[in-house]
Every structure is written in C-alpha cells, then in structure tokens.
Amino acid sequence: MDNTLHQRSYLLELTNYARTAPFLTASASCALFLILTRLWTGFVKARRQSNTGPPEKQVPILPYWLPYVGHAISFAWSFDDMLAYGRDITTDGIFGLRIMGSTHNFVLMPSLAKQIFLQRPAALTSDDFIHWIHDKYFGDGGAARKIGHDNYHAVHQTLTSLMKEAFLKPATDRTAQLVEERTPHMFTLSTNLASQNEWERCAGAVAMEKSAVEVNLFKLTMNFVGDIAGTVLMGKAFLDNNPGIMQDLWTFDSGFNALLTGVPVITRGLTKATNARARINSAVHEWNHAVTNMLDGKEVDAKWNDLSDVSETMRLRLRALQKVDADNPFAIASNVAVYWGLMVNANKVIFWMLLHIISNPDLLETVRKEIKPYAQVTRSGFDSLKLDVEGLLKSCPILKSCFFESMRLYTAGVSYKKVLQNVTLTESAEDAATFGKPRPQTYHIKTGDFLIIPEATLQTDPRLWKDPSVFWPERYLVPDEKDPQKTKVDSLHLFAFGGGPSVCKGRIFAEREVLIFVAALISVWDFTPVGKWTIPKSSYNGTGSANPKSDLRVRMSRRV
Numbered sequence: 439m440d441n442t443l444h445q446r447s448y449l450l451e452l453t454n455y456a457r458t459a460p461f462l463t464a465s466a467s468c469a470l471f472l473i474l475t476r477l478w479t480g481f482v483k484a485r486r487q488s489n490t491g492p493p494e495k496q497v498p499i500l501p502y503w504l505p506y507v508g509h510a511i512s513f514a515w516s517f518d519d520m521l522a523y524g525r526d527i528t529t530d531g532i533f534g535l536r537i538m539g540s541t542h543n544f545v546l547m548p549s550l551a552k553q554i555f556l557q558r559p560a561a562l563t564s565d566d567f568i569h570w571i572h573d574k575y576f577g578d579g580g581a582a583r584k585i586g587h588d589n590y591h592a593v594h595q596t597l598t599s600l601m602k603e604a605f606l607k608p609a610t611d612r613t614a615q616l617v618e619e620r621t622p623h624m625f626t627l628s629t630n631l632a633s634q635n636e637w638e639r640c641a642g643a644v645a646m647e648k649s650a651v652e653v654n655l656f657k658l659t660m661n662f663v664g665d666i667a668g669t670v671l672m673g674k675a676f677l678d679n680n681p682g683i684m685q686d687l688w689t690f691d692s693g694f695n696a697l698l699t700g701v702p703v704i705t706r707g708l709t710k711a712t713n714a715r716a717r718i719n720s721a722v723h724e725w726n727h728a729v730t731n732m733l734d735g736k737e738v739d740a741k742w743n744d745l746s747d748v749s750e751t752m753r754l755r756l757r758a759l760q761k762v763d764a765d766n767p768f769a770i771a772s773n774v775a776v777y778w779g780l781m782v783n784a785n786k787v788i789f790w791m792l793l794h795i796i797s798n799p800d801l802l803e804t805v806r807k808e809i810k811p812y813a814q815v816t817r818s819g820f821d822s823l824k825l826d827v828e829g830l831l832k833s834c835p836i837l838k839s840c841f842f843e844s845m846r847l848y849t850a851g852v853s854y855k856k857v858l859q860n861v862t863l864t865e866s867a868e869d870a871a872t873f874g875k876p877r878p879q880t881y882h883i884k885t886g887d888f889l890i891i892p893e894a895t896l897q898t899d900p901r902l903w904k905d906p907s908v909f910w911p912e913r914y915l916v917p918d919e920k921d922p923q924k925t926k927v928d929s930l931h932l933f934a935f936g937g938g939p940s941v942c943k944g945r946i947f948a949e950r951e952v953l954i955f956v957a958a959l960i961s962v963w964d965f966t967p968v969g970k971w972t973i974p975k976s977s978y979n980g981t982g983s984a985n986p987k988s989d990l991r992v993r994m995s996r997r998v
C-alpha cells in the first residue's frame with residue numbers, strides 16, 4: 439500500500455515537471471524512445487545473428503534508431519558505405535535493412551545469389567524497381583505501370599532479341615567494321631573545331647611533335663565508343679540528326695542518383711540533367727515515329743531517308759509498341775532505356791580495362807602478343823586494321839581475364855527484386871566455410887520484402903576475392919580439367935551482369951564490344967602518360983559502371 443502511494447506521488451511529480459518544462463520533456467522522451475529502439479533492434483539482430491543456433495533462421499537486420507524510417511537516411515546518404523558496413527560486420531550470407539517500413543534483404547553469398555537467379559518470376563519480380571526507374575529517371579510519369587502487366591511484358595520480352603543472332607551478328611560485324619575503319623584514323627586534328635570528330639573535340643585533342651596527339655583518355659573513350667555503339671543500335675541517321683545527343687546522354691546519366699530520388703529539381707546539375715532528358719526524349723520520339731512509318735512502308739521526312747541500318751532489336755521494339763498501342767511516354771522511355779543501357783556501361787569498362795593494360799608495360803606486351811594474330815595492323819592506307827572477332831573472343835584468355843577483372847572492379851550492378859511468394863534460401867557448405875561459419879544456415883524471406891544482390895559489395899568482398907582492390911589480370915585463369923597443361927578462363931563468382939530473368943540482355947554484345955575496342959586501340963596506338971601513370975579513383979552516378987574522379991591526359995602515337 440505504502441509502495442503504491444509512493445509510486446503515485448512520484449508519477450504526479452513527473453507529470454507536474456512535464457507541464458512546467460514541456461520542451462525538455464518532449465526531447466527527453468524522444469531521446470529515450472530512440473535509444474530504446476536502438477537497443478531493441480540491436481538485441482534482435484544479435485539473436486538472429488547467432489551462427490550456432492538452429493540452422494533455420496530469420497535474416498538479421500542491422501540495428502537502427504528510428505522506427506519506420508529505419509536505415510533510409512544513411513542508405514540514401516551513401517548506400518555503398520552502408521552495404522560495405524553491413525557486409526563487414528556479419529558472417530551471414532544475408533543481412534537486412536529497414537527502409538520506410540519495408541525490409542530490404544541484401545545478399546552477400548554467391549550460393550544465395552544463384553538461388554535467387556533460379557526463382558520463377560511468379561516468386562520474385564523486378565517490375566516494381568524497373569517501373570520506378572522508368573517513372574523517376576526516364577520521366578515516363580508512371581506510364582510503364584499504367585500500361586498493364588501483359589502489355590508491358592509484350593514490349594519487354596523483345597529485349598531477349600539482343601542475345602540472338604539476328605541482332606548479334608550484324609551488330610558485331612558493324613562494330614568491328616567501324617572500329618577497323620576509324621581506329622587508325624581517329625584524329626583529323628583540324629584547326630577548325632567544328633570539322634573535328636566529336637570524340638577528338640571532346641577529348642581536347644592537341645597535335646604534338648612527331649605526329650603524337652595529346653588527349654583526355656576518358657572523354658576520348660566515352661565518345662569514340664559511344665558514337666559507334668549508338669550508330670549500331672539506332673542507325674546512323676539518329677546520330678546525324680541529333681548531333682548533341684551523346685553529350686546530353688552523359689549529362690542525363692550524371693543525374694541518375696538525384697533524379698531517381700524523385701526530389702523536385704533544385705540544383706543546377708539536376709536542371710541540366712532534366713533538360714538533357716527532355717532533348718533525348720524528344721529525339722527518340724521523332725525517331726520512333728520515323729522508323730515506325732518506315733516499317734509500315736509510309737513516307738518519311740527526307741532527313742530520315744536511310745533507316746536501313748536500324749538494329750533488329752529496335753525494329754522489334756517498335757513493332758511491339760505499335761501492337762500494344764503504347765502511348766508516347768511509354769514508347770519513348772522504353773527505347774531511351776535501351777539506348778542508355780547500351781551507352782553508359784561498356785564504354786566505361788573499356789576505359790578502365792584499357793588504362794590498366796597500357797599503364798602496365800609487362801601486361802601490355804603480354805596482351806599484344808596474345809591478340810596479334812587476331813588484330814593485324816599495317817600501314818597500307820585505309821585498310822590498315824583487320825580484326826578477327828572470333829579469335830579475340832575464343833583464343834585470348836588474358837584479354838578476357840582483364841575484361842572480367844575490369845568488370846569486377848568498375849561495375850556496380852544491382853538485382854532488385856520484390857518477393858511475391860515466400861522464399862527459402864540456403865547457404866552452401868563451401869560459402870559458409872568461406873565466411874567462417876560452423877555450418878550453412880537457411881533463411882526465410884517473407885512476401886512483400888525485397889531481395890537485393892548488390893554486385894559491387896560481393897565483387898569486393900575479401901572473403902571471396904584475394905586482394906580485392908588489386909587489378910589482377912590472371913585472376914580468372916584456372917586449370918582446364920580436360921587438359922591440365924592448359925588454362926581456361928572462368929568467371930568464378932562474378933555476377934556483374936546480374937542473373938535470372940532480368941539478367942543483362944546486352945551482355946554478349948557488351949563483351950564483344952569491349953574486346954573489340956581494347957584490342958583495336960592497343961594494336962594501333964602507343965600510349966604514354968603526360969606526367970606519370972596513375973589510376974584515378976572511381977565513383978558511381980548510382981549503380982552501373984564507374985566514372986573516374988578525374989580524367990587523365992595521355993599521348994597517343996601510331997605504332998605502325
């Protein structure tokens with residue numbers, strides 16, 4: 439009785455105090471609430487983290503301070519730091535973040551990633567993620583969502599044509615032909631800037647003594663590759679009629695992260711990105727109409743007279759868009775997405791791979807020796823470079839291994855899936871041992887959660903890759919089981935192109951493109967640094983492939 443009275447008077451005293459100092463009381467209550475949330479979520483994580491408990495368990499979620507909001511702020515601030523932190527503090531194959539009321543499970547083990555790739559689209563879908571990108575980044579105003587599941591997929595499935603011969607053969611042949619024609623004659627060095635090729639103008643090309651040329655290597659690579667790749671996908675007329683389109687694309691790409699948040703335009707950079715997007719969308723809108731009319735046998739404006747070189751995939755997409763009677767915002771965003779996907783990944787990988795090879799004299803010599811039979815250079819006028827693409831793809835293991843290593847270090851793809859049906863994932867014994875766990879464990883992922891494979895986090899995990907920050911050209915050369923005297927190239931646990939139904943459909947072409955450009959450039963040109971060789975730090979506009987934080991100036995001179 440005495441005790442109860444004592445408690446009541448204490449409560450009364452507390453209430454009176456709160457009335458006299460409401461601000462202080464509210465602040466103290468908030469702080470207490472946050473601390474309790476942090477303690478409780480920390481406790482739950484520690485329990486779930488246990489590697490010695492039952493083999494089946496729920497995903498450990500990193501502790502957080504704010505209910506509902508969870509990790510949203512730190513994730514938006516720097517998602518790669520957040521993911522690296524999550525990876526480094528857990529031995530599990532998966533960890534969770536709470537973001538605005540939903541659970542996002544990040545997968546760290548290759549064996550779990552492979553199981554995710556095997557799930558049917560009825561269990562996991564990327565649609566929500568893709569629709570969000572279409573809405574916020576490509577600016578379709580939600581058209582991809584509104585057009586309905588069946589219509590959306592009727593258009594989407596045309597992407598598989600990127601992996602079929604009807605696209606691949608002409609696209610590879612055209613790329614090789616343009617690279618052969620242009621690589622030995624990259625520079626006009628005209629004193630009139632307007633007469634220069636776009637890539638030399640953008641690269642600030644300057645003629646030096648002994649017929650050397652000084653350029654900014656990243657800008658040169660982006661624009662030289664972009665011009666050819668864009669021509670191969672969309673046809674020459676698209677670039678001829680839109681001379682500023684590539685520069686607009688780089689500006690648009692630089693706004694990826696910011697546009698994706700959907701925050702209204704506030705900075706100058708974002709305004710520039712939005713304006714560039716408007717110009718790209720308008721160019722693709724006009725092109726969509728011209729090519730559709732051409733396919734229908736209708737008359738087209740004289741400037742679109744020759745559309746015979748539009749790629750098979752883009753023709754199929756325009757037919758599919760016509761069939762589902764797509765409105766303009768959906769038709770535009772659908773085709774801009776493919777053009778953008780083609781333009782902002784492979785050329786960056788080419789830059790990094792080229793730089794690692796040319797800045798390492800021993801590696802350069804080895805690769806040149808390996809590719810020599812498949813990249814022949816002579817001084818004979820315009821026919822001075824001949825590429826054997828088949829040979830480059832199949833008989834140049836070091837070149838291919840350098841490609842994988844560049845992908846590992848300089849791409850950050852993300853496979854983002856919503857869980858439509860409960861999913862169970864089990865770690866392999868090998869992965870569990872690699873992560874230092876006494877045994878593999880199984881996780882149950884609930885409907886409504888998200889499952890994400892952050893490729894860059896896996897690609898730089900020291901448990902999976904020895905010296906993960908080192909560019910190691912021979913990393914993927916493994917003994918051939920059929921003939922132990924020989925080595926073969928194995929991509930190991932590299933999933934830079936994602937996997938499962940949403941896997942990168944451009945991956946076969948991308949590999950060909952990268953090997954063709956790198957082989958051609960190092961066969962025709964010698965590169966020396968202005969100053970000394972440095973590998974710049976990399977940064978991402980979001981996911982995708984890395985940009986260098988600074989460009990680097992090099993001198994190029996013809997070898998033969």
Ligand code: HEM
Nearest residue numbers: 779780783784849851853935936937940941942943944948
């Ligand atoms: C080295 C260069 C490239 C890298 C690293 C890369 C990476 C990726 C990744 C990580 C995805 C998402 C996969 C997933 O959700 O699991 C993707 C999707 C895609 N990529 Fe690539 N990509 C590259 C080059 C290309 C090229 C040259 C094209 C040609 C057009 C292309 C077209 C696409 C398309 C259309 C998709 C969407 C697939 C779908 O939703 O079904 N990519 N890419």
